[in-house]
Amino acid sequence: MKKSWPTAFTAILLAVSLTACSTEKAAVEPASSSVEVTAVKEVTLDAVYDLSGTLQAYDETPVSFKIGGTVTSVNADIGDQVTKGKSLAQLDSADLQLDLDNANQSVAAAQASLSNAQASLTSAQASLSNAQAAKQAAQAGIASADAQIQSAKVREQGVAAGARTQEKAQSQNAVNKAQTAYNQAKTAADRAKTLFQNGLLTQQENEQAQTTLATAQDSLNDAKEQLSLLLEGASASDRAAAASTVKEAEVGRQSAVASVEQANSGIEQANAGIEQANAGISQAQASYEQAVIAKETAQLNLSRVGLAAPVSGVVLEKTISNGQTVTAGTAMFTLGEINKLKVLLPIADSEISKWKVGQQVSLNLYDEARTGKVTKLYPATNENTGSINAEVTIDNPKLDWKPGQVVKASRQAASLKGIAIPVEAVVSTGSEPYVFKNVNGKAVQTPVEIGNLYDNRYQITKGLKVGDQVVTQGADRLFNGDALTVSEATTK
Structure with missing residues (x-):
């Protein structure tokens, strides 16, 4: 038994040694x-791009009223094909028609006020012409009176002292002045007569001019008579008559001076009347122009009660109904051109450089394939996805593809x-x-x-x-x- 233990121990050591070697080898x-x-x-x-997108109308046009009001009729519905100019809806026009009627009355009243102001100007201008004619006649009267006074004084002197060569020359000069005054009075009288016949001068003013002419005629006759007396000599009665003539001539001159002052006053009044009339015309003209603008605005608003299709297309959206109160600028319809459609394909920004305008793209909808063309590459990425849209346009002559349908798109890049x-x-x-x-x-x-x-x-x-x-x-x-x-x- 004792002899067998070492043998067993040796066997155990050998087994342990073999196990350790095996473990070390497994770790290595x-x-x-x-x-x-x-x-x-x-x-x-x-590279084959497999994408999808939603069909859209090639072009969409929102249609809205340019004025607000109450809808009285709606003449189109979603899906209707409409042509440019077709009536889509109508607003109540009663209030707008009343506005136009009132505007027409305002224009007529403003036109009448303008006509009255223009008539006032014409009257003031006529008054100025009358005053100027009266002044001219009065000035002629003064000249005639001056000539008459001079002639009468010369005559009186000639009668009292006898005529001398110098006095005869003065008398002749008086005749010449009287003749000039007569000519001026004649011109003024003829002008006054013409103005009177044309209704631009009163009868009194015409008669005054004719009286001035008669006075000038008398002055001329007196001057001629005085010259004759100086040449022939005069009696005592002639001397008395000459003195009386001097006084009468002086009175006549005073009257003529008063007439000139009166005429000047008339001219000032006439000028003031013209200024006032011009101011009235300016005010009336401004009122008339404002009334015309109000009328044109009323006409324009009345013409806008009807909503017509601005383009031909299909009604894609409608947000209007009878009796609805609408505001200007709010879209009532959306018209779309669907004989061509478009789809936006989201392209990865790393791939967008391989897409070009004009490239063809295969599109499929329920096993029907069509070829579209890239018409636009958007300049910026989509905010949420980081992709960049490529717009592809597809012909749709039968109108059988509809906006809102989802199509699959593919395009093979160059190998x-x-x-x-x-x-x-x-x-x-x-x-x-x-x-x-x-x-x-x-x-x-x-x-x-x-x-x-x-x-x-x-x-x-x-x-x-x-x-x-x-x-x-x-x-x-x-x-x-x-x-x-x-x-x-x-x-x-």
Whole structure:
């Protein structure tokens, strides 16, 4: 028995030693990971964009009244095809018609006031002409009276002292002045007669001018008679008559001076009347113009009670009903042009550079395919998604595609050569993306730069080359340096 213990102990030590060696070997050489790998190749990269969007009318036009009021009739409904100029709705026109009637009356009253003001101006101008004619006649009367006084004094002197050569010359000069005064009075009398016949001078003013002419005629006759007396000599009665004539001539001159002053006063009054009449015309003209503007405004408002279609199209929206009170500028209808439609496709901002105006896009709606054309690329990203809209226009001659329907859109980009690997081969843990290459049975973590996505494959622009072995299945379980066991499903 004692001899058997060492043998058993030795066996135990041997077993422990073997177990320890086995454990140490397992720690040094861990189990390998089973993965699938693929060889990197250069391939043709075809980008196909699969998108969707909601059809919209090619052009939408909101239609609203330009005035407020109560709706009396609605003549179109959603879905109706309307032509430009068709009546869509009508407002009550009673109050607006009353406004127009009142405006017409105001225009007539303002026109009458303007006519009265113009008549006042004409009357004031006639009064000025009368006063000027009266002044001219009175001035002629003064000239005639001066000549008569001079002639009478010369005559009186000649009768008293006998005529001398100088006195005869003075008498002749008096005759000449009297003749001039007569000519002026004759001109004034003829003008006054013409104005009187045309209704621009009163009978009294005409008679005054004719009287002045008669006085001038008498003065001329007296001057001639005095000259004759100086040449022939005079009697005692002639001397008395000459003195009397001097006094009468002086009285006549005083009367003529008074007439001039009266005429000047008449001219001042007439000028004041003209100024007042012009002010009245200005005020009446302003009132008339305001009345005309009010009338035109009333006519314009009345013409706006009807709401007509500004363009041809289909009624897409309607927010109006009979009896409704509406305000100016609020859209009552929305008309759309749907013989052409448009759809906004959201394009990733990284891809928008590959889209150009004029490119064709395939559109599908319930298995019906049509071809559209890119007509606009929006200049900014969408606030919520960060994508950029591409506007695609589609012909719709039968009007069978409707705004609001959702269509699918696709477009294939130009092909190019490059390296692409399956999406699942790329690992990203928040830092730069990387893949695991199979290098001599070991996993080698390799950073890569990713390009575009092509049919569930990433384009690799940096980090790999043709021929590299890349882990495609199981990469998410690997660590750098892991031993790899490549499964039979690996694609070569």
